[in-house]
Amino acid sequence: MGVIDELTAEFARLPGVGRKTAARLTFFLLKRSPDEARRLARAIDAVADRVRHCSRCGNLTETDPCGLCEDPRRDRSVICVVEEAADVLAIERTGQYRGMYHVLAGRLSPLEGVGPEDLNIDSLLRRLVGSTGGKEVQELIIATNPSVEGEATALYLQKLVRPRGVRVTRLARGLPVGGDLEYADGVTIAEALSGRREL
Amino acid sequence: MDSPPSLVCRELRLRGFRNYPELDVAFPPVGAAIIGPNGSGKTNLVEALYYLEIFRSFRGAADEQLCRFGDDVFHVRGRFEDPLSGRSLEVTAAYDKRRREKRVTVDGVVPDRLGGALGRVGMVVFSPSDVGLVSGSPSERRRFLDIVLSLNVPGYLAAVQRFRQTLKQRNALLREGAPAGVLEAWTIGLVEASAQIMAARARWVSDHAGLFAACYERVGHEAPARLEYRCSVPAAASPGTDVAEALTAELERVAQREREQGITLRGPHRDDLGLAREGPDGWLDLRDFGSGGQQRTAAVALRLVEAATVREARSTSPMILLDDIFAELDPGRSERLLELIEETPGQVILTAPKPSDLEVRRGALTRWRISSGKIVAAA
Ligand SMILES: Nc1ncnc2c1ncn2[C@@H]1O[C@H](COP(=O)(O)OP(=O)(O)OP(=O)(O)O)[C@@H](O)[C@H]1O
Ligand SMILES: [Mg+2]
Ligand SMILES: [Zn+2]
Numbered sequence: 001m002g003v004i005d006e007l008t009a010e011f012a013r014l015p016g017v018g019r020k021t022a023a024r025l026t027f028f029l030l031k032r033s034p035d036e037a038r039r040l041a042r043a044i045d046a047v048a049d050r051v052r053h054c055s056r057c058g059n060l061t062e063t064d065p066c067g068l069c070e071d072p073r074r075d076r077s078v079i080c081v082v083e084e085a086a087d088v089l090a091i092e093r094t095g096q097y098r099g100m101y102h103v104l105a106g107r108l109s110p111l112e113g114v115g116p117e118d119l120n121i122d123s124l125l126r127r128l129v130g131s132t133g134g135k136e137v138q139e140l141i142i143a144t145n146p147s148v149e150g151e152a153t154a155l156y157l158q159k160l161v162r163p164r165g166v167r168v169t170r171l172a173r174g175l176p177v178g179g180d181l182e183y184a185d186g187v188t189i190a191e192a193l194s195g196r197r198e199l
Numbered sequence: 200m201d202s203p204p205s206l207v208c209r210e211l212r213l214r215g216f217r218n219y220p221e222l223d224v225a226f227p228p229v230g231a232a233i234i235g236p237n238g239s240g241k242t243n244l245v246e247a248l249y250y251l252e253i254f255r256s257f258r259g260a261a262d263e264q265l266c267r268f269g270d271d272v273f274h275v276r277g278r279f280e281d282p283l284s285g286r287s288l289e290v291t292a293a294y295d296k297r298r299r300e301k302r303v304t305v306d307g308v309v310p311d312r313l314g315g316a317l318g319r320v321g322m323v324v325f326s327p328s329d330v331g332l333v334s335g336s337p338s339e340r341r342r343f344l345d346i347v348l349s350l351n352v353p354g355y356l357a358a359v360q361r362f363r364q365t366l367k368q369r370n371a372l373l374r375e376g377a378p379a380g381v382l383e384a385w386t387i388g389l390v391e392a393s394a395q396i397m398a399a400r401a402r403w404v405s406d407h408a409g410l411f412a413a414c415y416e417r418v419g420h421e422a423p424a425r426l427e428y429r430c431s432v433p434a435a436a437s438p439g440t441d442v443a444e445a446l447t448a449e450l451e452r453v454a455q456r457e458r459e460q461g462i463t464l465r466g467p468h469r470d471d472l473g474l475a476r477e478g479p480d481g482w483l484d485l486r487d488f489g490s491g492g493q494q495r496t497a498a499v500a501l502r503l504v505e506a507a508t509v510r511e512a513r514s515t516s517p518m519i520l521l522d523d524i525f526a527e528l529d530p531g532r533s534e535r536l537l538e539l540i541e542e543t544p545g546q547v548i549l550t551a552p553k554p555s556d557l558e559v560r561r562g563a564l565t566r567w568r569i570s571s572g573k574i575v576a577a578a
Contacts, residue, residue, distance in 0.1 A: 108384065110371035116381060148364040148388060156384035 004030075056127065058103035058120045060085040068101060075099045077138040079127065081157065083107050083145055091143065096190040099141070102127065107144055107153040116156065124157075128164055139167040141196055146171075158199040169196040205516035206279040206288060206320050207546035208248065215270035217243035218572040227565050228282045230518075230547035234554050235569030241550035244569070245324060245522045248548065251277045251290040252322045253346060254303055254313060262294045262301065271297050279320050290319055314357065318350035321517040323506045325524045329498035333485050337471035344400055344472065347505050351512035352399050359467075362392035366463055374461040386450060389466065394443035396467040397435050401442070404428040404472070407504045414500035415476075418535045422477040424485070424497060426504075431469035474501075495527050499536055506543065516545035523550050 001009070004026060011022035029037045053059070054066035061067065068074065068088070078099030082088055088101050104119045128137050142157055144150035158168045171192040184192075207230075213222040218240045235241055242258070246265070249257045256265060266273050276291040291304045303309065303316050310316040331339050349356035369385040408426045415424035430436035434445040446465060450457070453464045474497050475482040476489065483489070485497050509517040519540060525533040537558075540547065547564065554566065567574050 108381070110368050110375065110377065110385075115377070148361055148368065151388050152365070152368070152384045155387050156381065159380060159383065 053103075053105075056123070057101050058085075058105055058123065059088050059101055073098075076136050078141060079124075079137055079139075080141040080143050081124065082143045083150065083153075087143065090184065090186075091189055091193070094186040094190040094193070096193055099139075104144070104153070107147075107149045108156060109149045119153075121157070121160070125160070128161065128166055137166055139169060141169050141171065141193070142199065143171050143193075154199065168199045170199045171196050204281045204283055204286070204514070205545050206281055206286075206518070208277050208320075208518060208548070209280050210276075210278040211244075211248060212274070212276040213247050214272075214274040215267040216247050216265055216273040216275055217267060219243065219247070220267060220270075220572065222572070222574065224574055226546070226548070228280075228546060229563050230549070230565075232564040232566045233548070233550045233569050233574070234552070234566060235550075236552055238571075239569045240572045241552075241569060242326070242522050243572075245326070245520045245548070245550060247275050248277065248518075248520060249322055249324050250275050250292055252320055253317055253350070254292055254301065257324050257326070258328060259342075262299075263296045265294065266296050271295060277320070288319060290316075314349075314360075317356070318513070321509050321513055321515045322520060323502055323509065323517045324520045324522060325499060325502045326522040327524060327527050329502060329524075330491070330495050330527075331498075332501055333474055333489060333494040333497045340472040341468070341470060343501065343505075344403070344470075347508055348399050348403060351508050352403070354395065355399050358392045358395040358399075362389065362396060362467060365389045365392060366466065366468060370462050373457055373463065376458065386447075389463070390443050390446050390450070393446055393466045394435075397430060397432070397442045397446070397470070400467070400470065401428050401430065401436055403508070407508065410507055411500050411504050414503040414539070415496055417539060418499055418503075418532055419493065419496040420531060420535065421493075424474065424476040424500070425482060426501075427473040427475075429471040429473045431465045431467075491527075492529060492532065496532060499524070499528075499532075503539060506545075510543075516543060518546045518548065519543075521547065521549040523552060525551065525555065 007029075008019075008022045008026045011017055011025045012019050014022075017025070029040070050062045051060050052062075052064065054061045054064055054069055056065045056069045059066050059068060063070075075098050079102050080091065080097060080099055081102045081104060082091070083104055083106060085103050088103065091097050091101075102120065102124050104121070104124075106114055106119050108114060108116065108119070128140075140157070140161055142154040144153045154170055158170075161168055171189075207228045208226050209228070211222070211224050211226065213219040216222075222244075233241055233244065246256055246258060246260075250265070256262075272293060272295045274291070274293045276289065279288045279290070280286070289304075289306055291302075293302045294300070295302075301313070303313060305316050305319055332343055345355075345359055349359065365385060365388045369382070369389055372382050372385060404426060405428075411426040412423050428436045432442070432446050432449045434440055434449075435442040449465045450463075457464050474485045474489075476485055476493060476497075477483075478488070485494055489497065506517050506519065509515065521540075524536075528536065549564065550569075569575070
């Protein structure tokens with residue numbers, strides 16, 4: 001396989017990119033200056049090199065702990081629990097939330113073999129105990145997607161956390177059912193945040 | 200009496216659907232009688248029309264089977280009109296079997312989700328295979344309930360979709376013997392969706408049992424018949440009970456068995472409808488003890504109740520599609536069914552293998568002849 005085919009095959013592995021689009025991307029790059037293509041290659045290289053998961057919240061970051069975890073202006077009494085790092089971005093874009101995050105890296109789905117042990121739940125429970133042994137965290141906002149799987153994950157977490165005396169809330173149902181938080185618009189997310197309900 | 204608004208089909212266009220390479224027909228507002236021999240495409244035409252109501256085959260055929268042999272794509276387009284208000288509606292559906300892709304438009308717009316486009320016209324099909332509603336397995340009656348309620352009760356379809364997904368997940372957990380804490384998270388969602396479904400089923404049956412009995416009696420001219428909801432959680436069948444509570448209690452009771460068998464044992468997937476007629480010594484289940492004609496009469500009564508449900512829920516008179524149903528009923532029943540249909544407004548599209556003396560819409564239906572996928576001429 002030649003290098004052109006190789007690149008096309010790599011593009012085709014990206015989500016939402018079919019073979020035709022992959023070929024278009026390849027030829028687009030070939031038509032631009034070699035510098036432009038190298039810039040893209042370097043950016044991908046850097047991401048692969050430097051980005052990892054924050055050991056506290058599971059978010060994607062270049063520094064560990066991540067900027068959000070280190071930011072002294074953020075409200076440490078609230079943690080918003082999301083399925084994926086992309087959801088953190090979606091909520092940050094609204095500019096309406098000043099608390100902390102926790103990224104589960106998935107949701108419960110027995111059919112796909114995903115159980116509690118496959119999610120970042122232990123690290124979440126450790127955060128609730130708090131480094132000083134005190135009760136720093138007072139509220140957990142569970143912002144998993146409004147799908148059947150997201151709801152079950154929320155209920156599971158609620159059962160787990162409730163005995164620890166932490167208030168557990170769920171995003172209001174303004175979000176489209178079955179839709180992903182990642183793709184919801186900012187206003188919808190902001191409304192869902194402000195109208196959150198007790199689980 | 201003001202007749203309710205109703206949409207009638209004015210034009211139907213088929214491309215590559217079943218045995219129709221190309222068909223363009225213009226229907227009169229009252230409807231049409233389509234006469235043609237076995238295998239000429241009568242049921243296929245009814246299937247195509249009703250496809251625009253639920254975007255699936257009413258006979259339960261897979262979309263691939265609807266593509267004409269040798270074709271990869273079919274198109275169905277219908278133009279509908281309310282003769283009173285002049286309101287019009289265009290619904291199209293296309294399926295590409297290579298890509299396994301369905302495309303639906305309503306007035307030229309692709310709906311956000313297919314569920315939102317269901318039942319835009321209002322149609323009810325009467326078909327000889329309806330006898331399976333009475334003689335067949337419970338799953339056929341659940342399918343009937345799910346279609347009727349999805350089309351007529353807001354939120355029902357979404358609850359069914361949530362229920363099915365949750366059920367698959369929960370069964371996977373039961374199979375792998377997951378701990379109670381994990382199972383519980385899914386049980387709550389299952390109960391919530393189930394309760395919504397069961398409450399809607401219970402309400403529909405209790406609201407329509409009387410009408411079912413009346414229709415059966417009117418068409419059958421014989422002993423009364425009964426429609427009842429055989430809920431897998433008996434306590435939940437009577438209206439007014441807290442369905443979620445009853446189901447939760449019942450699931451706790453069978454928890455051990457669920458773990459042993461690795462499946463969810465109570466819920467909407469285990470419900471049934473009971474259809475019975477009065478015998479000399481009490482009620483006789485029509486599935487086991489009904490004659491062919493009695494079973495057909497009960498099936499017709501269910502369809503009449505379905506039509507009434509459309510009228511109540513959507514304030515519109517459904518199109519009535521009668522696919523060769525009179526051959527299976529005795530002359531008395533056929534005539535009394537026709538009388539009932541005459542009493543209600545709505546376009547009638549009727550098919551039969553040969554012309555009969557039955558007068559539909561007082562003989563006002565245009566007669567067409569159909570032969571190997573072509574509507575050729577007035578009969
Ligand atoms: N996908 C398909 N492509 C082409 N022809 C098909 C397809 N599916 C079914 N047919 C043909 O359509 C014909 C059946 O049509 P249909 O069921 O509408 O007949 P009908 O007029 O209702 O007959 P009957 O009076 O026996 O009920 C059969 O000849 C069958 O081979
Ligand atoms: Mg037929
Ligand atoms: Zn972090």
